[in-house]
Amino acid sequence: MGTDLKRELLRLLDEDEEFRYAVAGRIGILEILKRLDRLEEGQNRLWEEVRSLREGQEKLWEEVRSLREGQNKLWVEVKELKKAYQGLSKRVSAGFAELGSALGVTYEMHAAAYIQVLLEELGYPGAKVTRGWALKDGEVLEIDIFCEEPLVVGEVTTRLRDEMEMDREINKLMDRVEAVSSKYGKKPFLAILSVGVAPENLVERLRxxxxxxxxxxxxxxxxxEALSA
Structure with missing residues (x-):
């Protein structure tokens, strides 16, 4: 075989794919070459998918970092809100305590005025209703409503919410009735419990x-009703 022919054959094998496959088929390696080509294509696609997965993973980590940053900011805001709520709660509690105290004094004064009018209607025009005190077992008991003549003992509460509070106020009043009875040697003309507000379902039980x-x-x-009449 001449040198020129060999060179031409080698050139065709390098440059002409159809010729190359024809020669390969003749010598029995065509199928192997085709499979190798398919493997190379598959490998290329696989590497493309790997690159896509890496890019997706990087994006995912970016999102995770963003979520963590957002979560940290959220926790900071939650802590600030908790602090603000605690401060507000303390101020509101203090405000309600002051309001309750103010309302208690006002209602107690109204109750005393009402009872003084009541005593006048009962035939005691000179009766003087004030606050008082008495001793029981060495303890000084304050009395919200007290009149010496006629002898009157009363307790005032702005609100009753349930039977437990009702029982406590009644027992509190009875302790003062007992102490005053012991001090003056006689039972009070009136023992009074004045309640500003109570649920309707508790009022009948209270009566x-x-x-x-x-x-x-x-x-x-x-x-x-009496004071506004």
Whole structure:
């Protein structure tokens, strides 16, 4: 075979794919070459997918970092809100305490004025209703409503919310009735429990319990109606 022919054949093998496959088929390696080509194509696609996965992973980590930063900012805001809420809660509690105290004094004064009018209507025009005190077992007990002649002992509360508070106020009043009875040697002419506000479902129960103990119950609405008349 001449040198020129060999060179031409080699050139064709390098440059002419169809010729190359024809020669490969003749010598039995065509199928192998085709499979190698397919493997190379598959490998290229695989590397493309790997690159895409890496890019996706990097984007995912970016999103995770952004979420963490957002979460950290959120926790900072939550802590600030908690601090603000705690401060507000303290101020509101203090405000309600001051308001409750102010309302208590006002209602107590109204209750005292109402009871003084009541005593005048009962035939005691000179009766003087004030605050008082008495001793029981060495303890000084303050009395919200007190009149020496006729002897009157009363307790005032701005609000009753349930039966537990009702029982506590009744027992508190009965302790003072007992202490005053011991001090003056006689039972009070009137034992009074004045309640500013109570739920409707508690009022009937309150009437029953005060009647059972010989206590005159005066509700806030009765005082309001009498003083505004």
């Amino acid at each position: 029953e319990e005060t009647a059972k103990h010989g206590i005159k119950l005066i509700l806030g609405r009765e005082i309001e």
